[in-house]
Amino acid sequence: xxxxxxxxxxxxxxxxxxxxxxxxxxxxxxxxxxxxxxxxxxxxxxxxxxxxxxxxxxxx
Numbered sequence: 085x086x087x088x089x090x091x092x093x094x095x096x097x098x099x100x101x102x103x104x105x106x107x108x109x110x111x112x113x114x115x116x117x118x119x120x121x122x123x124x125x126x127x128x129x130x131x132x133x134x135x136x137x138x139x140x141x142x143x144x
Contacts, residue, residue, distance in 0.1 A: 085100060085101070085102055085103065086100070086101065086103050086107075087099070087100060087101070088100075088101040088109060092112075
């Protein structure tokens with residue numbers, strides 16, 4: 085555990101947070117969900133681009 089200065093729930097302050105053995109901040113459930121949603125969006129965007137390229141190659 086350690087102190088982290090940042091914004092949480094729309095409030096900038098100093099918070100007690102969990103860190104791993106490499107001193108990397110362990111995300112809260114909300115932060116994790118946001119990261120996961122962004123990863124999924126990037127994946128969907130990539131797949132959409134690939135689909136459009138395939139359609140173009142096939143003349144669809």
